[in-house]
Amino acid sequence: MKMKVGVIGAGPAGLTAAYLLAKSGHEVVVFEAHPHMVGGISRTEKYKGFLFDIGGHRFFSKSAEVNAFWHEILGPDLIKCKRSSSIYYNHNFFSYPLALSEVITKLGPITSLRCFLSYLKAKMFPVKNPVSFEDWVVNNFGRLLFEIFFKSYTEKVWGIPTSKISADWAAQRIKGLSIRTILSSALKIKKNDKIIKTLIDSFLYPRLGPGMMWEVCAKKATAMSARIQMNAPVRGLQFKKAPTQWSVTLADNTTHEGFHHIISSAPIYDLIPGIAPQVSAPAFEAAKGLNYRDFITVVLILKNARTFSENWIYIHEPSVKVGRIQNFKSWSREMVPDQSMDCYGLEYFCFEGDGMWTMEDANLISLGTQELLQLGLANKEEIVDGYVVRQPKAYPVYDQGYKEKISVIKDELQHYPNLHLIGRNGMHKYNNQDHSIMTAMLVAKNIDAGEIKYDPWKVNQDAEYHEEDGQEMEGGRKLPDSL
Secondary structure: OOOEEEEEOOOHHHHHHHHHHHHOOOEEEEEOOOOOOOOHHHOEEEEOOEEEEOOOOOEOOOOHHHHHHHHHHHHHHEEEEEOOEEEEEOOEEEEEOOOHHHHHHHHOHHHHHHHHHHHHHHHHOOOOOOOEHHHHHHHHHOHHHHHHHHHHHHHHHHOOOHHHEEHHHHHHHOOOOOHHHHHHHHOOOOOOOOOOHHHOOEEEEEOOOHHHHHHHHHHHHHHOOOEEEOOOOEEEEEEEOOOOEEEEEEOOOOEEEEEOEEEEOOOHHHHHHHEEOOOOHHHHHHHHOOOEEEEEEEEEEEEOOOOOOOOEEEEOOOOOOOOEEEEHHHHOHHHOOOOOEEEEEEEEEEOOOOOOOOOOHHHHHHHHHHHHHHOOOOOHHHEEEEEEEEEEEEEEOOEOOHHHHHHHHHHHHHHOOOEEEOOHHHHOOOOOHHHHHHHHHHHHHHHHHOOOOOOHHHEOOOOOEOOOOOOEOHHHOEOOOOO
């Protein structure tokens, strides 16, 4: 049955849903707040011919369906990249994944021994029922390795102490990473062919940046009659029980009616207060209690630089504010218009409205320049230009209590049929884009089927679907671990 579906947000999740539903013959309207760019945080910005990401976006998934979708959209414009990254700590660069001999050489034998003893102590006397990121990492790596390789960078990213970050974030983002897996990787030992995402050595990447994927996806969805409205921030949703339909009100007060389904990848913080009839007070307060971390990229353009070859460098150095530095030419040489030039992205994590966020662009470029020189990654005469991009609500924060708030919201939305949450901010899950894409795929399957066959909340960080015991799909087949 043909449905009219409204999609809020033209990021990876929203555009995946729009493309698949349009392909199935549904009437799809996408509402995107950005005036002219699709892709959300996975868009590719452009300045004087230089292309750069808002953060780094690897295209790697354990899901065959997600990989097939990427190739269906972009085909030969996907290139294979060798993953190369490092950690800057105490004036030294450590390859990541870690190389055992390099760690011992650069940390020194005494510190390395202390790390090993600290690890043994953590294994003998672990924190029982770990609730924080700090607890989880100390249990898995020991106190000293936590202090060296986790604490400083993580607190830069989130702006709160590691003791206040939920252990869920560590379990999700570095699941499977341990001393044993790091040593196995360093020694080139494979165990059961199990892939740890953070240790992969290659990935796919669109030759003109991640935004290329979503720009082409938007064009193909439009060719199948989907409508994508840019500069269309959604102000509110109105639900009518009889008939079961939704209407969408935009910031310019125009209203679009007659939607059988609404799919939202918008931040829950923004979505929930705009729903009518109004949600309950506990759900309203839960939504408003969710927190987000914002993000600034300071782009520095260099001429004839002594460039570094890594895709990115993690800066575990408290004396500078920068958290990570990208070299976009290392992702794809087509990201720069002149091969004698380089384009670096210095990433600063902040809260919208704080001193970093409100700093003048010229001052941010000056700060980035100063810190790049301090780290020894450039000479002053090599830096010829700069540019700044701010990204609000880049990362949903896993602080203490966030899970309970999400549970309250999920229960409340049972009273609003055919409202589907997908994606990173739509579900308040700090995930990779393949995870977001999978949630959109499952919602599209449900709409096609006319019933709820899949629960997108059961998609894990590896974009695998975890079924409940005994749950089956059509034809009596068990739901697969990976669609």
